[in-house]
Amino acid sequence: MKNNYKPTDRESRSLGAYVKLMRAAESVTVRVHGNLAGTGLTVSQFGVLEALYNIGPMTQKEVGAKILKSSGNITMVIDNLEKRGLVKRTRSSEDRRAFVVSLTNDGYALIDDIFPEHARVITRELGVLSIKEQVELARLCKKLGLSLG
Amino acid sequence: MKNNYKPTDRESRSLGAYVKLMRAAESVTVRVHGNLAGTGLTVSQFGVLEALYNIGPMTQKEVGAKILKSSGNITMVIDNLEKRGLVKRTRSSEDRRAFVVSLTNDGYALIDDIFPEHARVITRELGVLSIKEQVELARLCKKLGLSLG
DNA sequence: GTATAATAGTTTAATATTAAATTAAATAAT
DNA sequence: ATTATTTAATTTAATATTAAACTATTATAC
Numbered sequence: 011m012k013n014n015y016k017p018t019d020r021e022s023r024s025l026g027a028y029v030k031l032m033r034a035a036e037s038v039t040v041r042v043h044g045n046l047a048g049t050g051l052t053v054s055q056f057g058v059l060e061a062l063y064n065i066g067p068m069t070q071k072e073v074g075a076k077i078l079k080s081s082g083n084i085t086m087v088i089d090n091l092e093k094r095g096l097v098k099r100t101r102s103s104e105d106r107r108a109f110v111v112s113l114t115n116d117g118y119a120l121i122d123d124i125f126p127e128h129a130r131v132i133t134r135e136l137g138v139l140s141i142k143e144q145v146e147l148a149r150l151c152k153k154l155g156l157s158l159g
Numbered sequence: 160m161k162n163n164y165k166p167t168d169r170e171s172r173s174l175g176a177y178v179k180l181m182r183a184a185e186s187v188t189v190r191v192h193g194n195l196a197g198t199g200l201t202v203s204q205f206g207v208l209e210a211l212y213n214i215g216p217m218t219q220k221e222v223g224a225k226i227l228k229s230s231g232n233i234t235m236v237i238d239n240l241e242k243r244g245l246v247k248r249t250r251s252s253e254d255r256r257a258f259v260v261s262l263t264n265d266g267y268a269l270i271d272d273i274f275p276e277h278a279r280v281i282t283r284e285l286g287v288l289s290i291k292e293q294v295e296l297a298r299l300c301k302k303l304g305l306s307l308g
Numbered sequence: 309g310t311a312t313a314a315t316a317g318t319t320t321a322a323t324a325t326t327a328a329a330t331t332a333a334a335t336a337a338t
Numbered sequence: 339a340t341t342a343t344t345t346a347a348t349t350t351a352a353t354a355t356t357a358a359a360c361t362a363t364t365a366t367a368c
Binding site: 192196201202218219220230231233234235251254255256257258 | 315316317318319320325326327
Binding site: 017037077144154 | 163166169172173176177184212213227274278282285287290293294295296299301303
């Protein structure tokens with residue numbers, strides 16, 4: 011059965027870049043998942059802890075925007091982190107609909123402990139690219155990410 | 160509470176590139192998800208159909224390797240596509256452990272119908288990058304993806 | 309030829325993820 | 339001051355996703 015659809019040169023180039031972007035991202039995610047195996051954290055749980063670690067306390071809405079997940083998912087991931095005593099929710103004093111999420115002492119200790127190894131893993135994997143290439147990859151992805159989000 | 164961990168310049172650069180890569184990939188995924196809303200397909204279901212469309216029939220192991228998903232997940236995604244009559248499993252004649260997965264006529268018609276719009280969406284979103292930039296992004300991501308997978 | 313190891317896919321349990329509907333609260337319009 | 343609209347988070351239902359254990363089959367070692 012022959013494919014009826016024939017993409018233009020422009021479409022082929024975009025599709026090719028898109029596929030490679032997704033594969034690269036998926037490959038890194040698999041690697042990060044592997045690195046977290048001993049901690050009992052999932053990739054998304056780590057993402058939330060990392061966001062709170064690097065930026066400080068923020069609302070669930072802001073956490074969701076930062077790691078690009080839906081509000082329903084953020085509720086559940088934070089539920090599980092709260093259950094483990096790694097984060098806490100505090101009702102916002104200025105908007106009683108909202109919660110401010112922050113790291114507990116345990117959460118802070120865990121991410122402080124895990125993050126250096128995470129940084130080493132990412133650094134090792136991206137070491138396949140030269141400094142110039144890493145800077146260029148960051149620039150291109152930022153340009154792409156800004157246009158879409 | 161001050162973060163105790165201070166990344167090196169090299170680690171900062173790698174982490175920065177990694178975060179931007181993940182954000183770009185996540186942004187595109189959200190966009191693809193939005194585009195598929197009317198079809199009733201999920202992003203992973205579309206990914207399986209797309210792989211079969213572009214490459215032809217293959218084993219579940221090969222599908223999983225192509226879209227970087229676990230064997231348990233592939234089983235479930237293909238179960239759901241089979242349930243909708245879009246793919247079929249045929250036991251391999253050379254290895255009775257394995258199935259060969261292929262598109263049905265309905266599956267072929269659906270992906271033939273959807274793919275042009277998918278190509279247009281991807282082309283529009285990546286249009287924020289110049290031709291040279293798209294080629295470079297593809298090259299960098301391929302280099303990264305190969306090293307990890 | 310037999311025993312052992314590896315493999316393809318399934319199942320299980322737990323968590324992730326989405327869209328849509330819902331509730332409570334804040335904001336905007338009148 | 340009241341009503342309508344928007345928003346933050348939760349809940350629901352469906353599907354996705356992983357690691358690990360399992361079964362049936364194939365490949366390898368002896």
